[in-house]
Amino acid sequence: MKEEKLEKKPHFKIKKKTGYLLCFATFSNIYVCLLDYKRKIIITKTAGNCKVSAKNNKREKIALHNILKIVEKLNDYFEVYKIKYIKIFLRGYVKRPILYLLENFLERYNVRIISIRYILCEPHNGIRKRGKRRV
Numbered sequence: 001m002k003e004e005k006l007e008k009k010p011h012f013k014i015k016k017k018t019g020y021l022l023c024f025a026t027f028s029n030i031y032v033c034l035l036d037y038k039r040k041i042i043i044t045k046t047a048g049n050c051k052v053s054a055k056n057n058k059r060e061k062i063a064l065h066n067i068l069k070i071v072e073k074l075n076d077y078f079e080v081y082k083i084k085y086i087k088i089f090l091r092g093y094v095k096r097p098i099l100y101l102l103e104n105f106l107e108r109y110n111v112r113i114i115s116i117r118y119i120l121c122e123p124h125n126g127i128r129k130r131g132k133r134r135v
Contacts, residue, residue, distance in 0.1 A: 019083040
């Protein structure tokens with residue numbers, strides 16, 4: 001297997017050693033995106049692309065122990081971009097154990113969590129109200 005050589009890309013800016021993590025889960029996968037201060041996606045890691053299991057099994061992808069493998073892969077990017085602090089954004093339905101494991105594994109790699117924010121569905125322009133719920 002070839003090893004990826006990570007290089008810092010100049011169009012991503014990290015200020016004050018702070019990065020952003022966007023976490024969300026679908027019914028079949030867990031997504032963790034690392035963002036710069038302008039909220040541009042640096043890298044997206046999922047349970048599927050971290051080669052969690054040999055089979056492409058839905059149950060194994062959504063399992064909680066996969067957070068460890070995702071954070072292990074993200075740790076390389078924390079070192080390249082010299083990120084020491086993280087702000088976490090949670091979107092949609094994220095289970096509490098996923099957040100708990102994410103906090104523990106980030107502490108293991110000496111990355112401190114500054115804040116945790118829950119994001120509801122927001123319109124693209126940021127001004128309009130949310131749409132009414134359709135039943």
